[in-house]
Amino acid sequence: MVIVGAGGHGLATAYYLARNHGITDVAVVERGWLGGGNMARNTTIIRSNYLLDESAGIYEHALKLWEGLAEELDHDLLFSQRGVLNLAHTPQDVRDGMRRINANRLNGVDAEWLTPEQAREFCPILNISPDSRHPVLGGTLQRRGGIAKHDRVAWAYAGAADALGVDLIQDCEVTGFTTAGGRVTGVRTTRGDIGAGRVALAAAGHTSVLAALAGFRVPIQSHPLQALVSELLEPVHPCVVMSNAVHVYVSQAHKGELVMGAGIDSYNSYAQRGGFHVIEHQMAAALELFPIFARARVLRTWGGIVDVTPDASPVIGRTPVDGLYVNCGWGTGGFKATPSSGWVYAHTIATGEPHPLNAPFSLDRFTTGALIDEHGAAAVAH
């Protein structure tokens, strides 16, 4: 089997193919360096407090795997369950938060509602002044959520897969597919052809390019998404805070830098860079919630490519080409799902049938309309 893309998902898939299914005759081909795409560019937030049953299922499976992953892979992943706080700034945010908390609890996912005062107790640098432009009206907390060190996760999966006999091939770009009778028989690469009974794409935004080579289309739009870090700071921010309305998500990494995600750039692009005004806007938003950050400095900004489907949920499953599988469309949420994405994708490739957790995430849901629309509409009340 060939897995195209040695990001977190591709590497985890390779590892679980070997571990869960005993399939080790696997090559993971990567056009750059392993773990160098979105795996190296995300803001490392892990949580599973999703609203819809299908999402909660796959993300909660991931969180349970995260909780044992360092031990299993024998690698310190700096996985820290410091809690993820999602803030509410409008009455509709409060309604949505309550709805999600109630759904989480009934799905067996930990969730709490915090009042503004409780939110500040949990995150003492949070500005909860009722006079602020978008005052904090409360928030949902998932205590089991947190962060991990993205690079180490990639390297741990790579090392574990390698130890089980998987081949990892860097600087090897897929340029086409070989097929026979409508079934994939291998990949063409910049370093030669590789024959394979099954080929699994794990290439995020570039899935569109690969799918085009294989003769089908995937409903994803790729956008730049930027993130940034500050200089190293003494501990100041103890948890993860996310705010949709003010558009902030921020944590402080182990070394001490503040890690923040910016807003998505609205245009489509494969260039791993976005507009600077997005960063400026992001800083203004951050200072509303965290006035103490005013004199912190941006050390480094960068961009990744988020692959967004019409319902902002991933696609994991079969394609119109026999033997060719797809795992893409994770948008802004891919890192946290890495373990379960690999787990269910490996199952799908190994058995030819989706795992129950990824069955709803099929490509044909865009034909049937059985969407998994986690974001919902952006409308605000009258």
Add this chain to the structure above:
Amino acid sequence: MTRLATGGRIDRSAPLTFTFDGAPYTGYQGDTLASALLAAGVRTVATSIRYGRPRGIFAAGVEEPNALVEVDGEPMATATTVELRDGLTARSLTGRGRLTAPDDQADQAGHDRMHAHCDVLVVGAGPAGLTAALEAGRTGARVIVVDERTEAGGTLLETRDLVGDAPALAWVAAATGLLAELPEVRVLTRTTALGRYDDGYVVAAERRGSRGRLWRIRAAEVVLATGAHERPLVFAGNDLPGVMLAGAARAYANRYAVLPGRRAVVFTTDDSAYAAAAELAEAGLEIAAVVDPRPGGGPDTAFEVLAGHVVAGATGTAEVTGVRVAGREIACDLVLVCGGWNPVAHLYGQAGGRLRYDDDLACFVPEGTAGRCRVVGAAAGEFSLAGCLGEEPRPGPPAAPVWLVPGDEPGYDTHFVDLQRDVTVADIEAALATGMTSVEHVKRYTTAGTAHDQGKTSAVTAVGVISALRGVPMGDLGTTTFRPPYTPVSFALLAGRDRGVLHDPVLTTAMHPWHVARGAVFEDVGQWKRPHHYPGPGEDMAAAVLRECRAAREGVAAMDVSTLGKIDVQGPDAGEFLNRVYTNAFAKLPVGSCRYGVMCRADGMVFDDGVTMRLAPDRFLMSTTTGNAAAVLDWLEEWLQTEWPDLRVRCTSVTDQWAGVAVVGPRSRDVVAALAPGLVLDNAGFPFMTWRETDVPGAGGAARVARISFSGELAYEVYVPWWYGLALWEAVLAAGEPYGITPYGTETMHVLRAEKGYPIIGQDTDGTVTPVDLGLGWAVSKTKDFIGRRSLSRSDTSRPDRRQLVGLLPIDGEESLPEGAQLVEDPDVPVPVPMIGHVTSSYRSAALGATFALALVKGGRDRIGTTVFAPLGDRVVAARVADPVLYDKEGAHRDG
């Protein structure tokens, strides 16, 4: 003291006092904190982050890796770039800054954004930059020159180079003088180009005391004259205080009149350090020896040159006391190192430019132009001053770089590559031992190049070390990516004035002062402030809302509806356009009528709704939800501009052109009659869902009145130009005074509409709800095409058991169902509990005398009459499923 008696660009008549780690010192105007500390003999300025080793000042500019300080509340600054000022207080750091509680004075200081366009932006005012600026300026082009230093001149400020027979600074003065005479040229010093973005867009930060300016510059051409950074050498003990870049020592002597030591050993692979040594010796520094690994050494010099040799190690514990060379130890308090120069190619890299490793120069150099960026001078690998001035270049001898100097003993534990991150060659060996080969992997594994200086002295050195250890050519390894900003920039500067209330514009209506005076409680809806309710004396919210609701149902009440989005849609194809945008038909709507419309996304899910009036055959006035007005206009424009450019339609937002008041309730006709005496108001003359132009004498005259209702009661909406909004509001209240007219807010509006089962888009919908799910199937045309139509026919979207909008009546009418409650069939099953829906809206109804809710429930319409449960952790609320229309199902109140 090692301050020289003469020379330098400091003002000896302006002494400045400052403290560092609590001790008082004196320096001069023109000093940096670093030069003043060196002048005071301070050798150790910081402690390293991982190993706690002492560190001294290493460089003289932004590339400084060691001298991190906290300065007057700035959590982390580089002492080499902090301009000395009187009373400055600094403290050394151990790699990490400390954020302290915000100081409102300092942190709220307004940083400004500046916008500029130019033909040529020159980054760097050194010899190459000034030459380029003069060349462009003389053509009459609009030129902006930015430079991070306090004055133009670049490295010429730091050397005693000559131009012709005169000091180079005389040339600088002449050049800046010429530039000052050119009206279209602007020179910005203390201004650092942070990053380069698409289409010649460069962001630069200008330092102006506690306030700064963020420049957003759009340039037709960007000339990068950003110079080069000197490279250190990697040998044992190369981190000891006293080890310093040779060019930095030269800068301290020439620009700041400071000798950073007494007796130096120069360790260089490059001729530039010979000139540095000569100038330093002339200033009084003793040069013990020049160690040059090149077999033939460098240019002729008066110093002892140990050619073909290396410094095998620096000795000393707290600071350097000597070096080991060729088996002997040479005592010194300064080791001046130069391993060559790296062109500063950050912005070029950000423009997508490719760097080529040049073997003759032993550095990565830009190859050609990239994205409107042209590179000149040292940044382009042109290291001779003559070349930078546009004269015939004088190339030096081929470089012979030494990336890694073995010590006397095996091991690389004190061979530092990144001083700030405490990364040694041993760490790089460890990374390579894991099988990592990419420079990106080694960077991430070791953290080399990721510190405050972003690898300005370490990134290429790390590549060199990898090259040496692996035996792979530099060019095959390449560099890591150059990411903005070039130097760190504060959050506050980027936030500019978008702070506090200016973070997001606050929109208020013309009637706002009245609402404030009346003591309204406001809520944010989009950017608008809307009255949520108007509490009377001693009233809480619940009491106020019940009173307001009763007034609307039994008497008359008024609401400020000015915030509703309003889009003027004009053009011969406006009717056809609305036909495609709305699920229901608008093309044949008569002039003078209004129609409620629903619009969907392409996936068939409800996006917005509102009432649209036809003003003329080719003109409609669309209303949108308050919070969605901008998104709807974007949506219309997206379709017009990308899918249907053939339609002759223009859309204009007129939300804040028309102020509106809803007059609601059985007595509303009486109020409007008094307000607009000329209007025929009986049901036949002014039927439901029509509008009229009329005269409202109390509010400037011309007005539009529409008979529409979001409450189920007889109701009118009166619109006048925004300017007359407050007058209209007061006129309505005066006209309604005999009937006890009651102002009401959004909460009452929500209750009234919910009693009638009218959904609020965004509250009762979430992007997964079709018009049919909402019970609006009557508004979905079966004969025409519209956005989302095809999706509505998909198998899942047309499923009969989708979540549908229903009413919920708690079995105990005193108990309320919280909004956001999930609904289940059986509350007693174990987790995971299957959920069948959720509560979207919940209120207490004066009209019903009980609580009620709206909910989206799976197959809800078939469940009417059954009981569902809301498990809430500590309790379970049972409720009966009902038709969503709970009040006046027959519509008897609509016509009064």
